[in-house]
Amino acid sequence: MLKRLFLILAFGITLAAANIASADISPTDSIRGSVDGILTLLQNKQLDKVTRRKEMRKVINERFDFRAMSQSTLATNWKKASEDQQQEFVTLFSQLIENTYIGRVEAYTDEKVDYPGEKIQGKKAVVETLILTDSADIPINYKVYQKKNGEWWVYDVIIEGISLISNYRSSYKDIVSKEGLDGLLAKMRDKIKELETQPA
Amino acid sequence: MNKLFTLILPVILTVALPVSGVSGNSTILPSAENAAHEDNYSAPMLAATDAAAQDETFTAPDDFENENLPWLDDEDEELDVYDPLETINRGTFWFNDKLYFYLLKPVARGYRWLMPDPLMLGIGNFFSNLASPVRIINAGLQGKFTDAGNELTRFAVNTTIGIGGFFDTAKDHFNLTKKEEDTGQTLGYYGIGPGPYLVLPFFGPSSFRDGVGLLADSRMDLTYYLWEDWDYWSAIILKTVNTVALDKDTYEGVKRDALDPYLFVRDAWTQYRQNKVEN
Numbered sequence: 001m002l003k004r005l006f007l008i009l010a011f012g013i014t015l016a017a018a019n020i021a022s023a024d025i026s027p028t029d030s031i032r033g034s035v036d037g038i039l040t041l042l043q044n045k046q047l048d049k050v051t052r053r054k055e056m057r058k059v060i061n062e063r064f065d066f067r068a069m070s071q072s073t074l075a076t077n078w079k080k081a082s083e084d085q086q087q088e089f090v091t092l093f094s095q096l097i098e099n100t101y102i103g104r105v106e107a108y109t110d111e112k113v114d115y116p117g118e119k120i121q122g123k124k125a126v127v128e129t130l131i132l133t134d135s136a137d138i139p140i141n142y143k144v145y146q147k148k149n150g151e152w153w154v155y156d157v158i159i160e161g162i163s164l165i166s167n168y169r170s171s172y173k174d175i176v177s178k179e180g181l182d183g184l185l186a187k188m189r190d191k192i193k194e195l196e197t198q199p200a
Numbered sequence: 201m202n203k204l205f206t207l208i209l210p211v212i213l214t215v216a217l218p219v220s221g222v223s224g225n226s227t228i229l230p231s232a233e234n235a236a237h238e239d240n241y242s243a244p245m246l247a248a249t250d251a252a253a254q255d256e257t258f259t260a261p262d263d264f265e266n267e268n269l270p271w272l273d274d275e276d277e278e279l280d281v282y283d284p285l286e287t288i289n290r291g292t293f294w295f296n297d298k299l300y301f302y303l304l305k306p307v308a309r310g311y312r313w314l315m316p317d318p319l320m321l322g323i324g325n326f327f328s329n330l331a332s333p334v335r336i337i338n339a340g341l342q343g344k345f346t347d348a349g350n351e352l353t354r355f356a357v358n359t360t361i362g363i364g365g366f367f368d369t370a371k372d373h374f375n376l377t378k379k380e381e382d383t384g385q386t387l388g389y390y391g392i393g394p395g396p397y398l399v400l401p402f403f404g405p406s407s408f409r410d411g412v413g414l415l416a417d418s419r420m421d422l423t424y425y426l427w428e429d430w431d432y433w434s435a436i437i438l439k440t441v442n443t444v445a446l447d448k449d450t451y452e453g454v455k456r457d458a459l460d461p462y463l464f465v466r467d468a469w470t471q472y473r474q475n476k477v478e479n
Contacts, residue, residue, distance in 0.1 A: 161475025
């Protein structure tokens with residue numbers, strides 16, 4: 001189960017076609033572009049680890065809307081937070097998600113990705129993907145929305161029924177109710193420090 | 201062997217420790233229902249808000265739109281986890297965690313070093329095939345007769361052409377994919393809620409409903425009828441170790457990345473089961 005969670009992160013990321021005028025690009029093509037970008041990076045044996053991570057971060061940042069994710073994760077606490085707290089949360093949260101992704105992605109370099117379909121409702125869409133592994137096929141859905149410039153950006157990833165954002169929302173809500181938003185931010189800072197000192 | 205133990209242990213098969221590896225094999229396609237929850241949305245999602253103006257200091261990618269997205273609030277489906285036993289659960293979680301890192305994982309690592317990949321996959325298929333009655337019966341009990349027939353066909357094909365279930369011929373050559381069904385899902389189908397969240401020693405995350413389901417499942421699993429006593433235990437241990445060996449350090453990832461691994465596993469498990477019941 002959790003395996004899928006990480007896969008989502010790992011493959012959900014979009015990229016390559018980043019700056020092509022995207023008005024005509026379908027949600028699926030947007031996701032496909034990013035997933036292909038990630039897969040290409042992973043399979044490029046000439047890249048050293050540091051460069052590859054940097055490039056992957058770039059791909060992630062060009063498809064994942066971390067601010068939307070942050071707002072959705074904090075839910076009601078978002079509005080209670082000060083501007084500064086919001087900003088810090090977005091920064092820390094995106095670092096955590098990127099770390100999670102990068103830490104896991106190397107385990108899944110040889111998988112193929114299928115695109116069974118997409119559902120568009122106005123400015124929002126769900127892109128279905130299927131990661132084909134030896135032992136199982138893992139469904140990963142991306143929730144995307146269209147920005148004013150026509151680009152589709154990811155605001156949630158659903159791995160086999162588990163919404164990443166719902167999961168963070170629920171866990172973080174528990175932490176905020178016990179330790180306050182500042183407590184949560186402190187925990188996030190500590191975690192990031194810990195991750196930096198013990199890279200995956 | 202102690203009868204009580206025999207009752208409980210088979211469950212390991214299904215929810216391998218904190219890894220919850222079992223779920224690893226399902227192939228349920230995300231269905232339209234997932235998206236359907238959002239059908240009612242139609243508001244102007246990108247309407248600029250006052251907050252946008254105040255956001256100038258935020259540093260982010262160039263094309264970042266620094267505004268709150270009002271429509272996101274409608275997406276906030278509350279995940280309802282009832283966990284009155286949190287204190288005890290955290291203790292059990294800790295126990296499973298130690299068990300995993302100090303016993304199960306080292307064993308699985310040695311096993312993985314020893315065994316060729318195809319053999320591990322075959323063993324996984326073999327045990328999964330023995331558990332076919334769990335899926336056939338529970339699909340049937342929920343009135344999903346197409347799924348039940350599908351699983352029955354898979355069982356017949358894999359047991360024969362797939363050489364005792366070692367190969368998933370039904371999937372590879374007949375495009376019949378497995379769909380996980382179990383007693384917990386059947387109970388959920390008939391409106392029984394999960395009840396309190398429960399971390400079971402050895403078996404990992406569960407709930408009152410799914411715990412009962414696991415007991416029933418273990419009796420529908422042919423493994424239970426094929427071996428006795430020590431042979432049976434050995435089979436269970438093999439299945440568990442094999443599952444962990446095939447897993448790509450999922451739990452390590454959670455442990456490393458989550459602010460609170462207990463909450464992360466609990467909430468992921470709850471969503472996972474909720475989705476299973478609905479599909």
